[in-house]
Amino acid sequence: MIREAGESADRGSDADPAFSALLEDSAEDLYENAPCGFVSTLLDGTIAKINATLLGWLGCTREELVGRRRFSDLLTVGGRLYHETHFAPLLRMQGDLGGIAVEMKTADGARLPVLVTSKVKTSPDGEAQLIRTTVFDARDRRAYEQELLRARNEAERERDRVDRLAKTLQRTLLPPTLPDVPGMQVAAYYHPASEDQVGGDFYDLFPLTGDTWGVFLGDVSGKGAGAAVVTSLARYTLRAAAVHDPDPVTALQTLNAVLHQEFHGPEPRFCTVLHGHVRPHDGTGATVTLAGGGHPPALLIRADGTTSFLEARGGQLVGALPVARFAAVTAVLQPGDTVLLYTDGLTEARTLGRRRYSEEQLRADLTGLAPTTASAVIHAVTKLLAGFGDGVEDDTALLAMSVPLQP
C-alpha cells in the first residue's frame, strides 16, 4: 500500500524501516522515478510533462523537451513514419492504444527499443485534453524478437529456395512441350499434389525412327527428392532403351533391372508405367502399342462412343522384383479415336461425395465425349480434377493421343 505525501501514517509499525520507507513514498516520487517512462503531451504531440526515468533513458533535460519537442521527435525517423501513419490515427480513433514497439533516439545517438502505451485523457464532457503515454524499456525483449524475426525470415527464404528448386526439378522431369506428331493430335497435363514437393509422376513423347514415336507415362513410389531420383532414372532409361530396342516389353525389363539393381537396399524404389510406341498411318489412323508394368490401363474412346481399357494383362511393378513379367497390347486408332494415359492420382482422387473416383467412373464420364480429340479429353479431365478440389491427394499426369476425324 502506498500512501500519498501528507497523509497520516499513524497506523502500521513505525519501527519497521522498510514499512516507513513505503509510507514516505510520495505520488510525485513514484511518478518521477517509476520503473517506466511517463510522458504527457498535448493533442498535437507537444511534450507537456515527462518523468525523470524517461529523461534519464534519453539523456535529455526537462528544459530541452518540455514545450519544445513533440513525442514523435523522440523516435527514430522510421518510428516517426510508423507513428504518423499508424499510431497517431489509431489513438485519435480509439482513445487508447497499447503495446506498440518503437525505437527512441537517445541524446548520444543510440537507439532505445521501447514498448509504448497511450491513452487520451478526456474532460468530463468528453473533450480530448491530453495524451498520457507510458514507455517500457524493451531492449531484452526486442533482442529476442529480433532473433525470432531473423529465424522466421531465414525460414521463409529457405522455403522459397526449396520451392524454386522443386519447381525447377519438376520441369526437368517433364517435357516442356509435346512434339508435333504428324497425322495425330497429342495433349498432356500435369497436376502436382503439392506446390513445394517434386511429384513422382512422369511422362514423355519423343521421336524414334522415321515414322514411330516413343511414349511413356508412369508413377514412382513416394515423393520429394528421393522419388525425383527414380523419376529421372526411369525417364532416361526408357528413352535410351526405346532407341536400342523397339520392343516395349524389353524396354520395361531393362528399366526393371536398372531400378532393382539401384534400389534393392533397405529403401526399395519402384514404379508403375505404361511404355510403348505409336505409329501414325498418314492421317488415316495410327497403331498404338503399350506395355504395362502395374499401371492402370489406358482408356480408348472410339469415334462411335464405345470405350474400352487397353489391358496389358499380367504386368508387374517395375523395379520390385529381380525379374519381372510384362505384357503388351496393341490397338489401331481410327479417325475420331482417342487414347488416354493417366496415373492413379486421377482414379483414386476423392470426389465431392468423398468416395474414390474410379477407372469405371472415368470411362463412364468420358464416353459421352466421342468422337473427341486429345485436347478435348485433357480439357474435360482437367475440369473433373478441378471439381474434386483438395480431393486430389496425389500427383496426376495425363497424356492423350487422337487421330483427327478430318485429316
Next chain:
Amino acid sequence: MSMRTRNNVVVTGREDGPVLLLAHGFGCDQNLWRLVVPALAEQYRVVLFDHTGAGRSDLSAWTPERYGTLDGYADDILALCRELDLTDVVLVGHSVSAMIAVLAANHEPDRFAKLVLLTPSPCYIDDDGYRGGFSREDIDELLEALESNYLGWSATMAPVIMGNPDRPELGEELTNSFCRTDPAIARVFARATFLSDNRADLAKVSVPTLILQCSNDAIAPPEVGQFTHEQISGSALVTLDATGHCPQLSAPEATTAAITEFVDSP
C-alpha cells in the same frame, strides 16, 4: 467478385448530391474518414472503400505483383467508378492515395470533376534539388518498425479482419480493432507508398485540383505541398493550421470546410 464486395464499398449521403469518392492512405482503412463523413454526407453522395489488402477488403484478391506499384490501386479506383457507374467524381485521396488519385485521373480525366489531394507527397525520398524529407535508410527503418509491430499479428486474426461472423469471440481479443493489416501486405504497400516517385505525373493532371496540407506534418512537409501545387497548373493550395498527417482526424471541421468550399466553387 464485384468491386463492391471485394473492396467493402460503403455508399452514404445525399442520393442526388455530387459524388465524393474518399480514398484512404497507407496504414489504415476507410475508418480514417469517420469524423468527416457525417458533415460531408449532408451535401454529397459519399463513397467509401478499403483498398485491396486493407481493412475489410477481400485479402484473397491481393497479389504482390498487382499491388506492388500504385498503378494497381489506381486501376481499382477506375474499376470501382465503372462498376458503380460514377461520373463527375470528386476524388479525395489521402496520403499515398493522393498520388493514386493523380494516376487514376490522368488515366481517365473525363471520369473526374475535381481532385482533392490531402497531405500529398509525390516523392518521399530526397533527390537532387528536391526535398521529400526522407532517405532510403529511413524507409528501411519504417519497414523494420512494421515488422516489429506485427509480431502480435497471427493468422487467427485474419477471420476477424475478413468479418467472419462464425467466430465473433475473436473480435474481443483485438486491442486495436481498426486498421490491422497482414504484415506481408503492409510491407508491400509500404514499399509502393514510400519508394514511388510520381513527380512527373503531376504536370499531366488536367482535372481541377486542390492540395490540402497541414502546417505541421512530419510525413508531408509544407514545401512538398508547395512543390505539388507548383507542378499541377491551376491547382489551389490550402494549408490547414493542424498537426500530423491526418487532418481528417486532427482537424475534421477545417478539413470538411476546405473540401466543401472547393467542391462547391464553380
